[in-house]
Amino acid sequence: MRLYHAPASPFVRKVMILLHEAGATDRVTLVPAAGNPLDPGTMPVDRNPLGKVPALERDDGPTLYDSRVICRYLDTTLDAGLYPPPPRLWDTLVLEATADGISDAAVLMRYEEFVRPEATRSPDWVAAQWSKVERALDAVEARWMSHLAAPLDMGQIALGAALGYLDFRQAARDWRTSRPVLAGWWAEFAQRPSLLATAPA
Ligand code: BEZ
Numbered sequence: 484m485r486l487y488h489a490p491a492s493p494f495v496r497k498v499m500i501l502l503h504e505a506g507a508t509d510r511v512t513l514v515p516a517a518g519n520p521l522d523p524g525t526m527p528v529d530r531n532p533l534g535k536v537p538a539l540e541r542d543d544g545p546t547l548y549d550s551r552v553i554c555r556y557l558d559t560t561l562d563a564g565l566y567p568p569p570p571r572l573w574d575t576l577v578l579e580a581t582a583d584g585i586s587d588a589a590v591l592m593r594y595e596e597f598v599r600p601e602a603t604r605s606p607d608w609v610a611a612q613w614s615k616v617e618r619a620l621d622a623v624e625a626r627w628m629s630h631l632a633a634p635l636d637m638g639q640i641a642l643g644a645a646l647g648y649l650d651f652r653q654a655a656r657d658w659r660t661s662r663p664v665l666a667g668w669w670a671e672f673a674q675r676p677s678l679l680a681t682a683p684a
Contacts, residue, residue, distance in 0.1 A: 485540040486553075487527045488513040490684040493586040493648035494550035495537045500640045501554055503677035505563040511539070519598045551579065554637055565637040574630055578623075578638025585619045585645040588612040593652050613656065616649070624662040631668050643672050651683040 488495050502508045516536050518524030523534040530546040531538040539547045539556070547553050558565045566575055592612045595604055623631075623642065631639055646669045649658060659666035672678065 484511045484542060485514050486511040487516045487530065487536045487538040487540070489516055489536045491648075491651065492536055493590070493644040493683070494535075494583070496644040496647065496681050496683065497550045497637075497641050498537045498539070498553050498557065499681040500644065500677045501557055501563060501565060501637070503680055504565070504635065504640070505557070505561040507557075507561050507563075510561070514540075520594055521598055551583065554579075554640075558637065565635065565640065567634075567636055571633075571636075575636045575638040578627060578630060578636075579641040581619050581622065581627075582638065582641035582645040585616050586641075586648055588615045588619075589645070589648050589653060613653075617658070620658055620662055620665065624665045628664050628668065631665075631672075639672065643669070643675075643678055647673065647678070647683060 486495075486498060488499075499508075502511060514527075516525050516527055518526035518534060526534040526536065527538050527540075527546075528534045530540060531548040533548070535548065537548065537550055537553055539553045541547065547556050555566065557563065566572055589612070592609050595609050595612070631642070649656070
């Protein structure tokens with residue numbers, strides 16, 4: 484299998500953490516891809532018309548995207564057990580969606596601040612994206628800590644990828660002080676070998 488890959492993408496990182504946790508990094512060849520909404524560059528537009536990574540080119544079927552589809556596919560194929568059976572599955576999927584929403588908002592902030600031409604940038608729009616991130620982090624601090632303390636699942640992995648991306652691209656914004664429990668979880672979770680091996684670059 485070939486995985487279209489960008490080392491800064493939190494969505495690619497989800498897939499890479501899953502592969503590390505499953506001991507299956509040798510099952511994929513990484514294909515570097517770079518681009519943005521204004522210039523798809525080397526993004527795999529012929530494989531994913533949305534021009535985004537990750538995209539997983541399979542040996543025996545059409546290319547898969549986005550990260551949630553790829554992670555479900557790899558979890559099933561590798562029998563990784565990162566999506567538990569219902570009813571816990573619904574919590575895992577909602578946490579994954581919440582974490583992906585944090586990553587989405589943070590990537591849009593990055594594009595607004597570094598890709599959009601300076602004359603048309605909107606600080607209000609960036610602030611609105613950050614508000615979305617803050618609401619989601621507040622919800623995790625208030626409601627999800629017992630889930631984060633349970634055995635590893637794809638919700639936790641997606642949250643790790645999102646928090647790692649915030650530290651990477653929004654390091655000047657302090658999300659930790661008002662969310663000390665989540666900050667403590669992240670300090671420990673970030674030390675897993677799968678997280679250390681996939682740090683954004
Ligand atoms: C970034 O450089 O922040 C980035 C690159 C690819 C996908 C998403 C984000």
